[in-house]
Amino acid sequence: MPRRALLLIEGHRTNGLLYVQAAQRLGLHPITLAADPTLYGYLAAESIEAIRVDTDFDALMHVCIRLRSTYDIVGITGFAGRDESLYVTVAKLCRHFDLPGPNPASIERCSDKFTQRQFLAQAGVPVPAYRLAANAMEVESSAAEIGMPVILKPAEGSGSSGVRLCRNADELAKHTTYLLDGKYPWRSSPKILVEEFARGPFYEVATIGNAVIAVGAADFDRLPHFVVRESMFPAPLSDEEHERIADLSLNCLGALGLGWGPANIELRWTKRGPVVMEVNARLPGWTTPRLVQLAYGVDIINEHIKLTIGDECDLRASHSHTSAARFFVPDRDGILDRIEGARRAASVPGVVEVSFYIEPETPVVRKDDDRDVIGHVIAASPSRARTEAILQRAADLICWSIIPLSPSGEQEQTETTCLAAPTASGAG
Template sequence: MARRALILIEGHRGNGLVYVQAAQHLGLHPITLSADPSRYDYLAAESIEAIRVDTDNLDALIRECSRLRATYDIAGITGFPIPGEWVYATVGRLCQYFDLPGPNPESIERCLDKFTQRQLLAEAGVPQPTYRLAANAAEIESAAAEIGLPVIVKPAVGSGSSGGVRLCRNVEEVAEHTTYLLGGQHIWRSSPRILVEEFAQGPNCGPAIMGNEIIGIGAVDFGDQPHFVIREYIYPALLTDDEHKRITNISLSCLRALGLGWGPTCIEFHLTKRGPVVIEVNPRLGGMPDPQLIQLAYGIDLITEHIKLVIGEEWNLRKRHSHTAAARFLFPDRDGILDWIDGDSRAAAVPGVAEVKLYVEPKTPIVRKGDGRAAHVGHVIAASPSLAQTHATLQRAVDLIGWSIRPLPTLGE
C-alpha cells in the first residue's frame, strides 16, 4: 500500500514545522513544494522532504503532484500565505484538479483582492470603513482629502502589516507613503492598485473561524503607529455580550458574502463608536501565535483539525477548557547592532509561561522598518485560568529578558 502524503505548498516560519509535526502524528508523510526550500530552516533541520518547483506555475505544480502520486497516496494538499496569500487560491485549484477536499479558488481570489472584498461586503450590508480605489498619486491625494485625514493607505492586494499598510495622519505622510508604494520600493505582482480608507479608530479584535464555526475571538494590541506591528495577542478578547454577538453575526455575514465557509478564516475588526467594523477578511488560518493561543485557551489543536479537514477526515472543535492565553512580542528600542540578548531561560522557567522564543542572535543588525518580522526580536507566551494572572505572568517573564544594542557604524568608521 502506498504511503499517505500531505502536500504543503510553500512553508511558514511560525506554523510550518507545527503542520509538519501534526501531519506526522496523523501518520502522514509531509512533502513541501517550494520555489526556494532553503528559506524555511525547519525543512533541512528536521530532514523534511522538500522539492523545488515554481509555485507560481500551476501546470508545474500539477506535473510534480502527478509524479508524486506514482509513489504516494496523496491524502491532501494545503499551503501557507508565505510568500503570498495567493498560495491558497493555487491550493484550491490543485485540490479541484486532483479531486481532493479544498477551498473554492474563485472565492479565495475575490477575497484576496481587497477592493473586490470591500465591494462584496458593502453589497451585503457589512459595516466597514469608507474607502476609495486609487491608481496614482493624484487619485490617492484626492481620495484622502475626500475621506478626511487620517487615512489608511495600502495595496489593494497584500498580506498583513508587511504588505505596505500605513496610517497617514497628514498630507506629508500620504505623499511619503505614496512615493514608497509607487516609487519602486514596494513589490507589485500586478498593476498598482491602492486602497485609501477611513481610519476606523478603536480596539482591534477578531474571530478565529474554521468552516462556519467561530472558535474564539481574540484581541490584538498594536505597537506605535503609523505602522501596524503587533505588540500583543490575547484569547479571549474582553468583550460585552452585545459585542460578542454582533461580531459573530457580522462574521457569518462576511463568510456568506465572500463565498467562504470551508477551512480557516480570520477576520479583523475594530470596535468603533458605531460598533464593530470589518477591517479585513483573510481566508486562512491566523499566523503564529494564533493557533498556539487557541490551543492554550480552549484545548483545540486547530492545525491538526485543519489537516483532518484537508484529508477528508472527521474533525473535532469541541472546547476542552476555558483559559486566558496571551503572547507578548519583544521590540528593540533603537536601531543598531545587537551586542547581546539573554534571560530567555529564566523567563521560560516562570510558572505559567508556555514558550519563550528569541528570533535574533548577537551581532545581528537591528533595523526597525514597520515590518513585524524586522521589528520583533522574540516573544513570550503565557496562559492561566484568569486574565490578571496571565498578564502578571507575561510581565514577569518579559522583565527577565534583556539586550544591548550599540549604534550602527557611521560612514568612515
C-alpha cells in the first residue's frame, strides 16, 4: 500500500517542525511544498521531503496530482507566513481533492480585515471603529472621523506587518507615506484599515471547530509598533470574564462561518468590555501551541492534523497549569555579537525551553513587526506565581550583545541587552 502523506503548504520557523513531528507520530509522511524550502532550516536538518513550487492554486494542484501516483494523500494544511490568502488556497485544494478542510469562502472573508470587520459588526460583535482607505486623503479623513490616536494597518497581512499606532497628524502622515509610496510590499492594490485604538489588556483565544480550547494573555513591546513581548496561558481572568470572552469568541466563529478547524481570536478588554481586534482562521503561531499544551494538556497541532486527515479529535484538558513565554526583541539594529546565559537559564527548574532563532554574527535589521523576535524562553508550573518567578529567574540570566553600525556602516562599540522585564500578568 502507498504511504499515507500529509502535505504541508509552506513552513513555519517556530511551529513547522512541530507539525512535521506530530505527523510522523501519527504514522504519516510529511511533505512540504514551498516556494523556497531553504527558508525552513528544519527541513534539511531533519531530512524532510520538500518540493519547490509556486504556491498558487494551479501549480500546487499539479504537484498534488503527481504525488498521488506515489502516495495516499490523506490531508493538506499549511502556513500562511505573511500571506493570509494562502489559507484560501489550502482550503480550495482540500475541496478540490475531497479532503477534510475549511470552507474557502469563510477563510477568504477572514483574510481581508475590512470584510471581516463588516461581518463581525453586522452580527453584533463589538469591534473598534474602522474605515477603509485607499489614499492619503481618505486616511486623513478617516482618522479625523474616528479621532486620534488611530491604528493604521494593511487590510491584508499578518504578524503585525505594517501596523502602527499613530498618535498625531505627523505620525499619521509618515506611516501613510510608508504604506503608499512603494516601501510596503503590497500583493495587490493598497487597502489601508484605519481603526480606533482600543485600550485595555490583550487576550487571545484558541479554538478548534466550535470549542474554545484556551484563553491567554499577551503583552507587546516598543509602541507605536506591536511586537510580542510576553504570553501566558491561562489568562488571569475571573470565571465571569472568561465566560464572556469564550461566548464572544463563539459568536465570532458563527458570524464568519468558521465551524471547521482551528481559529485564533484576538481581543482587548476595554472600558466597554471585550472588543474583538481580529479573527485568524488558523492556529495561532509563535509559542502558543506549546503554551497551550503545557497549560491544558491539549496538543492543538496534533489534534488539528487528526482533524485534517478525518480522524476524531480529543480536545479535553488533562491538567491545569500555568505556562508563559518571554520573547527576545532587540532594541537596535546591528550585528548579533554574542548570547550569554542561555544554558544556565535552560537548567532552571521549570524552564521548558530556551531558543534563539539566529546565530551570533547575524545581522539584525528590525522590521517593527514579529520578524524582530530573535528567540524565546518558556516556563511552566502548577501555579501562576511560581511560573512568573521561574520565568523571571531565567530571564535574569540571559543577555545578548549587538554591535551597532555607524551611519557609514562601520561597527561601533558593543551594547549588551538583558531580558529582565515584567511578566505577562501585567499585559495591557
